[in-house]
Amino acid sequence: MKEFEFIDRLKNNLPKEDGVLSIGDDAAKIGNLLVAKDILVENIHFLPSTPIDFVIHKLFASNISDICAMGGVAKYALLGLGIPENYKLEWELIDSIKNYTKQYDITLLGGDTTGSKKDLFLSLTIIGYAGKSVLLRSGAKPGDLLFVSRPLGLSRISLEKELGKNNFKQIHKYSHYMNRPEVELAKILSENNFATSCIDISDGLGRDAGHISEESNVGVIIEEENIPIHHLTNFPVNPVDYFLSSGEEFALLFTVDPESVKSFLKESSKIGVSPICLGYITEEKGVYLKSGDLFKNISQQGYEHNF
Ligand code: ADP
Ligand code: MG
DSSP: OBHHHHHHHHHHTSOOOTTOBOBTBSSEEETTEEEEEEEEEBTTTBOTTSOHHHHHHHHHHHHHHHHHHTTOEEEEEEEEEEEETTOOOHHHHHHHHHHHHHHTTOEEEEEEEEEESSSOEEEEEEEEEOOSSOOOSSOOOTTOEEEESSOOOHHHHHHHHHTTSOOOTTSOTTGGGOOOOOHHHHHHHHHTTOEEEEEEOSSOHHHHHHHHHHHHTOEEEEEGGGOOOGGGTTSSSOHHHHHHHOOSOOOEEEEEOGGGHHHHHHHHHHTTOOOEEEEEEESSOEEEEEETTEEEEOTTOSOOOBO
């Protein structure tokens, strides 16, 4: 079964509670708190050879990024670990957890630890405070402009190097574990109510734009001529394809009402963020890459787990 088919089925078979934002966005909202969970599994999200420090960074980054995607500030966490027999890196694990909780100003509240037959399993539940406005995947309106917070694509190239699919000298095979969540930008978007919708890029631009399209009931048009490719031209890959499909980037993808764009760009430049305007929102659902007069459906570009 496919990941999103399962999540949809689960969501549709469970009761909802009034006033609680539950399954379907980057985090749930209960009162003024935002809660999310992301799991990392050995041989799925990382390899036995991946240094544990990179894995722990990604565990924190992916979770904090979900709170950022809601315009919140991550503050507390619960850590779940399944540790394989004869594991030797307990101290490295503890050092990395200490390092990244400090770096991202997270207090570890608790968790659970168990043995595991073979693979290392890590799960973080992150808790944060909602900002002035909560950024949802729904809320994009026809005419809004679509922005991404930074260029995409390098994550996939780095991942493919770790997997032995390329041997490009210009990239580190573990740099894809070090993508940082957009903590500062999230604050600005929330504080000024700049974004009509928002998601973080975890599955890939095509699929994540698809979540905005689905939840907002709108179309997303990405103009090929707006896609920056300078950072990818050193690599013998199709830059547009990599930009559209690279996952675990933890950039923010969001929509802005044209009336707010000027003040939004002014505020984001103050924190050194240069958002890229990729396209615009239309009425008819779907995600399309517009190249001249041609429209190509790209809602499947990216990653989905299968089981
Ligand atoms: P993200 O990539 O932002 O972490 P996901 O695509 O993993 O989001 O999940 C989409 C939505 O489905 C989220 O609201 C998430 O909380 C929910 N979800 C995913 N898996 C489960 C599960 N096993 N039980 C309940 N909710 C889930
Ligand atoms: Mg997310």
